Amino acid sequence: xxxxxxxxxxxxxxxxxxxxxxxxxxxxxxxxxxxxxxxxxxxxxxxxxxxxxxxxxxxxxxxxxxxxxxxxxxxxxxxxxxxxxxxxxxxxxxxxxxxxxxxxxxxxxxxxxxxxxxxxxxxxxxxxxxxxxxxxxxxxxxxxxxxxxxxxxxxxxxxxxxxxxxxxxxxxxxxxxxxxxxxxxxxxxxxxxxxxxxxxxxxxxxxxxxxxxxxxxxxxxxxxxxxxxxxxxxxxxxxxxxxxxxxxxxxxxxxxxxxxxxxxxxxxxxxxxxxxxxxxxxxxxxxxxxxxxxxxxxxxxxxxxxxxxxxxxxxxxxxxxxxxxxxxxxxxxxxxxxxxxxxxxxxxx
Numbered sequence: 001x002x003x004x005x006x007x008x009x010x011x012x013x014x015x016x017x018x019x020x021x022x023x024x025x026x027x028x029x030x031x032x033x034x035x036x037x038x039x040x041x042x043x044x045x046x047x048x049x050x051x052x053x054x055x056x057x058x059x060x061x062x063x064x065x066x067x068x069x070x071x072x073x074x075x076x077x078x079x080x081x082x083x084x085x086x087x088x089x090x091x092x093x094x095x096x097x098x099x100x101x102x103x104x105x106x107x108x109x110x111x112x113x114x115x116x117x118x119x120x121x122x123x124x125x126x127x128x129x130x131x132x133x134x135x136x137x138x139x140x141x142x143x144x145x146x147x148x149x150x151x152x153x154x155x156x157x158x159x160x161x162x163x164x165x166x167x168x169x170x171x172x173x174x175x176x177x178x179x180x181x182x183x184x185x186x187x188x189x190x191x192x193x194x195x196x197x198x199x200x201x202x203x204x205x206x207x208x209x210x211x212x213x214x215x216x217x218x219x220x221x222x223x224x225x226x227x228x229x230x231x232x233x234x235x236x237x238x239x240x241x242x243x244x245x246x247x248x249x250x251x252x253x254x255x256x257x258x259x260x261x262x263x264x265x266x267x268x269x270x271x272x273x274x275x276x277x278x279x280x281x282x283x284x285x286x287x288x289x290x291x292x293x294x295x296x297x298x299x300x301x302x303x304x305x306x307x308x309x310x311x312x313x314x315x316x317x318x319x320x321x322x323x324x325x326x327x328x329x330x331x332x333x334x335x336x337x338x339x340x341x342x343x344x345x346x347x348x349x
Contacts (some may be wrong), residue, residue: 011078018234026228026230026231027213027228027231027234028213028214028228029233036105037235037239037242038101038102038105038244039102040115040239040243041094041098041102041242041246042095042098042099042102042126042130043237044242044243044246044334045092045094045095045098045107045246046090046095046197046201048087048088048091048247048250048280049088049091049092049095049133049194050194051195052085052087052088052091053088053190054083055084056074056081056084056085056088057190059073059074059078059081060074060140060180060186062140062183062185062186063182063183064142064177064178064181064182064265065179067141067142067182067341068141068142068143068264069267071085071141071142071261072331075259082246082259083254083255083258084257085258085259086253086254086255086257087250087251087254088137088256088259089254089259090250090253090254090259090286091250092133092134092137092185093277093278093279094246094249095130096130096131096134096279099126099127099130100127100279103123103124103127103165104121104330104334105122105257107309107326107330108327108330109214110214110326111214112309112310112313113310113313113314114216114310114314115211115318116211116310117311117336118207119204119208119211120309120310121307121308122203122207123204123305124303124306125198125200126201126204128303129193129196129197129200130197131279131280132188132193133189133193133194134277134279134280135150135153135276135277135280136185136186136188136189137189138150138187138194138276138277139182139185140182140185140189141261142182142264142265143261143262143263143264143265143268144262144263144264144265144269145262145271145274145275146265147177147199147265147266147267148270148271148274149274149275149276149277150177150181150185150264151177152274152276153171153276154168154171154172154177155168156287156292156296157171159292159293159295159296160296160300161288161293161297164296171184172184177267201261225305265299273348277343278341278345281340281341281344281345282337282340282344283299283339284344285340285341285343285344286298286299287341302318309326313325313326316329
């Protein structure tokens with residue numbers, strides 16, 4: 001062991017003490033509360049997605065003539081194929097939920113304010129990438145609902161002024177759904193979006209390390225309580241416990257509620273009810289409430305406002321003289337999002 005230690009020390013000139021000092025940055029005391037640790041949850045689920053996605057990629061064939069059959073083969077023939085596919089599906093669902101909850105936590109605690117405006121915008125980019133992964137992954141199954149969901153989604157893009165038709169043709173690899181569409185979805189899902197997310201996560205974490213974590217104090221904390229604690233092992237154990245709990249939850253969901261497979265895609269038969277995955281219920285219901293162009297423009301305006309919200313929030317606080325004005329707006333927006341989601345899930349059309 002002494003020889004091995006000397007050999008490694010000559011080639012990797014970093015001692016254990018240096019490594020501990022590098023990774024053991026003091027962490028604000030409020031991170032002892034688990035709901036402030038939601039930032040690590042989507043990162044963990046992203047790793048699960050990459051691992052299970054690679055496992056599925058060994059058997060999946062991105063072609064309109066073979067995609068559905070390859071999914072059937074994974075489900076019915078490959079050893080534990082149904083389990084890894086179900087893990088992939090449920091990790092995607094939980095990852096989207098975790099990113100949304102993390103973004104809401106950052107919003108309601110005001111952690112997006114100066115000097116963290118850029119990191120808020122990066123978080124918004126991560127949210128959009130996560131939704132994009134959900135949309136493209138759902139379309140890869142090539143069952144009836146996923147095929148028509150992708151078709152409807154592409155047609156919605158057409159209503160975007162100026163660039164709508166270009167975006168639609170880019171997404172479909174042509175004027176309509178064709179043999180080149182599914183491979184394009186696969187490249188976007190398995191390469192473009194994961195690489196983009198990986199880069200954004202690196203920048204996101206780097207800014208957190210440079211700026212530090214927003215510190216919060218609570219009334220129930222003793223006055224002499226320490227303001228920080230060590231990342232390792234204390235906070236590391238918290239993240240590890242959450243990761244293990246997520247793995248148990250994913251395994252239970254994958255076993256009890258495995259990913260199903262509907263009828264194969266049929267361009268000649270339109271389903272009576274076309275619904276996207278739950279995370280697009282709000283947008284789907286919004287599009288039904290308003291005309292196409294108005295709905296798309298309003299959605300674009302809302303998303304754009306969310307990107308620049310740190311500056312809008314600053315202007316509102318300065319104008320109204322109320323520090324909590326953003327909280328009230330956020331509560332109304334959250335209730336609207338939940339209401340539209342539940343309503344779309346409840347009705348058939």
